[in-house]
Amino acid sequence: MAGVIAAFLLQVVLLSHMMHAAYKDSDGHEQLVGIVFIIQHLFLTFPRIVFALGFLLMLTLLLGGYTCFVCHLCVTNQTTNEWYKARSLSSSSASARTYSRGIMGNLREVFQPYRSCNKKR
Incomplete structure (x- = not known):
């Protein structure tokens, strides 16, 4: 527009x-x-x-900035709450991200989430 x-x-x-x-x-x-x-x-x-x-x-x-922030969260495999709390913690514990699987792994986890195949009905 x-x-x-x-x-x-x-x-x-x-x-x-x-x-x-x-x-x-x-x-x-x-x-x-x-x-x-x-x-x-x-x-x-x-x-x-x-x-x-x-x-x-x-x-x-404004929306471009927000989109960049969300892409950063996707690449680092964080939620907004984890990002906010990591800022308030010390820098040594903030750098250790236990859920990160690398950039491609993080994006794959966001766009193709794991599904459990053994669902009981």
Whole structure:
């Protein structure tokens, strides 16, 4: 969604030739418009769309950080509670992870959990 909104705003800038626009400053000299002027103009013209783009970018950053944290937990074969408690313990006991099976083993355990074949009904 952020890509579609950014493409729309870029198309508006390119079709209106805003990058080549100029204005006269207080001394009467002609100056090319800068990126700040373009963003201000877009915000005044399309406030909801620019706000939505900012919101989506912020949401992408937050969810991206959370996704990286969850991937770290999967690779180290930890739960969030184990990660939190390991931070409060001494560094020597935190480094000894008894449930770690290596990166590939940890990912295999997450995505293909063990099943007991001898279930009694």
